[in-house]
Amino acid sequence: MRLPAFIMQNRAAQVGAVVLLAFVVVAVLGSVIAPHDPWAHFGPFESPSSVHPLGTNDVGQDILSELLVGAGVSLSVGALAAMLAVGFGVFVGLVAGFRRGVVDNLLMGLTDIVLVIPALPLVILLAAYLGSSIWNVVLVIGVVFWPSTARLVRSQVLTVRQSGYVESARALGAGDAWIMRRHVLPNVFPLVISKFVLTVAAAMLMEASLSFLGLGDPMVKSWGMMLHYAFGRGGFIQGLWWWYLPPGLCIGLCILALTLIGLAFEGESDPRLRRALER
Amino acid sequence: MRYLIALFVIVSLGFILPRLMPGDPLMNIVGEEAYYASGGALDELRSDLGLNQPLIVQYGRYLGGLLIGDWGYSYLYLRPVFESISEHMGWTLLLMLPAVVLGAAIAAVLGGLAAWNRGSRKDAGLTGAFLLAYSMPHYWLAMLVLFVFSFHLGWFPLGKATSGAASSLPYVVDVGWHMLLPLAVVTVFKAAYDFLIVRSSVVSIYGEDYILMAQAKGLSSMAVLFKHALRNALAPLLTVTAIQFGMIFSGTLLIEVVFSWPGMGTLMYDAIGARDYPLLQAAFLIVAICVLIANFVADMLYPKLDPRTR
Amino acid sequence: MNPLLQVRDLHVHFDTPQGVVRANAGVTLDVIEGESVGIMGESGCGKTVLFLSILRLQQPGRIVAGKVVFDERDITLLPEADVERIRGRDIALVPQNHATALNPAYTMRDQLAEVVAVRESDGRLATVLGRRATSLDGVYLDEVRDVFRDLGFTEERLLNRLLQSYPHELSGGMRQRVLIAMALLAKPRVLIADEPTTALDRATRAQSLGVLRQLNDRLTMLVVSHDLDAIRKTCGRVAVMYAGRIVEEGPTSDVLANPLHPYSRLLIAAQERTRGVPLPEVFTDTSDLIHVPSGCSFHRACPQMITRCVEVEPTMHDCDGVSVACHLYEGRL
Numbered sequence: 001m002r003l004p005a006f007i008m009q010n011r012a013a014q015v016g017a018v019v020l021l022a023f024v025v026v027a028v029l030g031s032v033i034a035p036h037d038p039w040a041h042f043g044p045f046e047s048p049s050s051v052h053p054l055g056t057n058d059v060g061q062d063i064l065s066e067l068l069v070g071a072g073v074s075l076s077v078g079a080l081a082a083m084l085a086v087g088f089g090v091f092v093g094l095v096a097g098f099r100r101g102v103v104d105n106l107l108m109g110l111t112d113i114v115l116v117i118p119a120l121p122l123v124i125l126l127a128a129y130l131g132s133s134i135w136n137v138v139l140v141i142g143v144v145f146w147p148s149t150a151r152l153v154r155s156q157v158l159t160v161r162q163s164g165y166v167e168s169a170r171a172l173g174a175g176d177a178w179i180m181r182r183h184v185l186p187n188v189f190p191l192v193i194s195k196f197v198l199t200v201a202a203a204m205l206m207e208a209s210l211s212f213l214g215l216g217d218p219m220v221k222s223w224g225m226m227l228h229y230a231f232g233r234g235g236f237i238q239g240l241w242w243w244y245l246p247p248g249l250c251i252g253l254c255i256l257a258l259t260l261i262g263l264a265f266e267g268e269s270d271p272r273l274r275r276a277l278e279r
Numbered sequence: 280m281r282y283l284i285a286l287f288v289i290v291s292l293g294f295i296l297p298r299l300m301p302g303d304p305l306m307n308i309v310g311e312e313a314y315y316a317s318g319g320a321l322d323e324l325r326s327d328l329g330l331n332q333p334l335i336v337q338y339g340r341y342l343g344g345l346l347i348g349d350w351g352y353s354y355l356y357l358r359p360v361f362e363s364i365s366e367h368m369g370w371t372l373l374l375m376l377p378a379v380v381l382g383a384a385i386a387a388v389l390g391g392l393a394a395w396n397r398g399s400r401k402d403a404g405l406t407g408a409f410l411l412a413y414s415m416p417h418y419w420l421a422m423l424v425l426f427v428f429s430f431h432l433g434w435f436p437l438g439k440a441t442s443g444a445a446s447s448l449p450y451v452v453d454v455g456w457h458m459l460l461p462l463a464v465v466t467v468f469k470a471a472y473d474f475l476i477v478r479s480s481v482v483s484i485y486g487e488d489y490i491l492m493a494q495a496k497g498l499s500s501m502a503v504l505f506k507h508a509l510r511n512a513l514a515p516l517l518t519v520t521a522i523q524f525g526m527i528f529s530g531t532l533l534i535e536v537v538f539s540w541p542g543m544g545t546l547m548y549d550a551i552g553a554r555d556y557p558l559l560q561a562a563f564l565i566v567a568i569c570v571l572i573a574n575f576v577a578d579m580l581y582p583k584l585d586p587r588t589r
Numbered sequence: 590m591n592p593l594l595q596v597r598d599l600h601v602h603f604d605t606p607q608g609v610v611r612a613n614a615g616v617t618l619d620v621i622e623g624e625s626v627g628i629m630g631e632s633g634c635g636k637t638v639l640f641l642s643i644l645r646l647q648q649p650g651r652i653v654a655g656k657v658v659f660d661e662r663d664i665t666l667l668p669e670a671d672v673e674r675i676r677g678r679d680i681a682l683v684p685q686n687h688a689t690a691l692n693p694a695y696t697m698r699d700q701l702a703e704v705v706a707v708r709e710s711d712g713r714l715a716t717v718l719g720r721r722a723t724s725l726d727g728v729y730l731d732e733v734r735d736v737f738r739d740l741g742f743t744e745e746r747l748l749n750r751l752l753q754s755y756p757h758e759l760s761g762g763m764r765q766r767v768l769i770a771m772a773l774l775a776k777p778r779v780l781i782a783d784e785p786t787t788a789l790d791r792a793t794r795a796q797s798l799g800v801l802r803q804l805n806d807r808l809t810m811l812v813v814s815h816d817l818d819a820i821r822k823t824c825g826r827v828a829v830m831y832a833g834r835i836v837e838e839g840p841t842s843d844v845l846a847n848p849l850h851p852y853s854r855l856l857i858a859a860q861e862r863t864r865g866v867p868l869p870e871v872f873t874d875t876s877d878l879i880h881v882p883s884g885c886s887f888h889r890a891c892p893q894m895i896t897r898c899v900e901v902e903p904t905m906h907d908c909d910g911v912s913v914a915c916h917l918y919e920g921r922l
Binding site: 496 | 644645669670673674676678681682684686689690691692693694695703704707711712713714716717718755757771775876908
């Protein structure tokens, strides 16, 4: 499989992978390594100290513990929403690419329209109507991110279908399912992985934005919710940078790591090599 | 054309959603506050708004209302939604449009330079810096910027668009001063995204035969980059700008909240708090329309940049 | 008299994931003022890298050894600004692919004017964005007219239409003419023609060759091609390249009629096929450029290989006016 090779050759992606791994570990072990229970109340608005390395928030909860536990929430929401979006996108792309004709036109029309609709305002509207549960957030994000995967998968299917070896396979009687399994999926796989990674990043950012605006689930601690409270409950006005800087930084680092990994799949060689070596 | 269909779908969504979503459609249409405030007058309200009539009639009323400027009534601000939106939209556009142009220009120049010096330290530095700017949530960047330059250094005001009701020139200067920081953040936001696109565009253009030709004609490296390479990267940049317009818009809204800039962002922030659905719905509608217009304009401009499509 | 252009033992390497490609492995060539030299060989033989190196546009390749002397100056050592002054002014290129060598975003007028602007001052950004690069007035327009007339394009009205056109609006033959015109407009001392016939159909090919033959008298030319016919019609001398080296070199009539090097023989025979005679087989492998075989680089595919070929790399020897790098001819000194 070519996937590992790309990561191996790309230093940036390696750095990204390491950083991401670190965050995933924190996400999994969050509640174990947190010094306090993030829901427990202490004195409010405390500055960083040895007991509370990042101080406490407006209701006295330990910020560091919130941060550590929040890793799990933010990452899982991102991953789940991305799985939903990419899964649906792959499905639509495959169907459109294979069925062609009316079905293809309809699906692509739908894809184009969803692509043009601005994501955040729609997500805000849906989340406002559906309510602030974390599952709604996942659902709503999944609903807006499937089109680009669908487009990608469809164009890959079309390319593969028109290739010589598939035509011969068809001439020999191969059916759609076989072609999909043997030819389409292996070609589509690396692209889908790359899309998935980048979608996780986008989903994490979307969740953070939603929470920041006040549509997040108050029953969960995500980095986005931390930013929401930090901004809305006086953390920013009072200059409590230890409250609002860490969550944003963590989101940023995760997104950076994911982006580095996702972009690694688009390897870059010098385009002039071809000219010199093939003539 | 595609845009008309998309417009139709978006407008219809505005009609369908409140009726589709969980809860009493009446509440979804007038907002939670209004719903609970009207007490026993719910039925009156329902017939006022024509919710007892067949859907087709309701749809007609809805479309008609949109056209004449009746976009609903906001109980949060106690005025028609259309008024609120008109007031706030201007501020958002004031912030966003210059940022889009400036951001694209900065990204084009720096992206081109980075691609041209591929693999060098300049490239690594630029790419690294922009990747970082791209990854950080931009409203968080806004908080950081505001903290450093306003709280700490006191060079800029703490938010809003003006500090006093001056008029003409002093007013313009005042707004400009307030605008500088949020404009900078939105510009960085746009530039960060575009930089990666331009860089990758120029890298692939680098291998084109007409680039070699330009070099063989004796043009300097910078001349080849700016006159030949970047020229051909403009068309894709325009396309990307159009596609990402919605994203830039959304980002601007969030940044506005941090700066208390009186645009659509703060409007939506307050509307969310009060579950003022008419306002949220109208906001969605207007943003979507803007995005459609932007895409349309980009389509019109494209042939000017790429003669092959004329 | 010193040759106008001298390539001395040029070595150009490319770094690839599969290893270092020795695209030019010791090329030596002299070009006297006024003559036309053909560089002949198959894809991958290094002829493209050779002319690119003369223009110092071989990147990402690296010139690791040797020199390219033009007008008593070594191009490989000059600062970039000096090389820029040579490109497009002293040495001009007519590229192979007319479809992709013209920037699709600019009209023919713009692209021709650019040549004039560079010729009259320099190739810096300010110059190419300036007035002179965006319009062709007066005497320069006359020059363009003259050049096109020489190329067989005389109608004034059509010329105006041509100038306003974008590359995609023109036919292949027309674009080729424009590219040649651009090279001539630069008033170069050396003209490099890269595969002048490959991208054209039969009719246009004949026209193009005709033009080149005319230019023969006025310019020093380097014609890079794998097309025997093109070389025969345009060049007085020809050099045959294989695996990054010149293996045979001499007057065109001699080399083409009576090739000495076994590779030249096969190459020429393959193109001059007569009916009924089976195609000769040549087993060449371009991976030879990475894992360079010992001795003569052709020995593995050579039908006349002797033991010495495996051990010792042959050097060029004169053989009645034709130089050849082959052990078979070493005795005849």
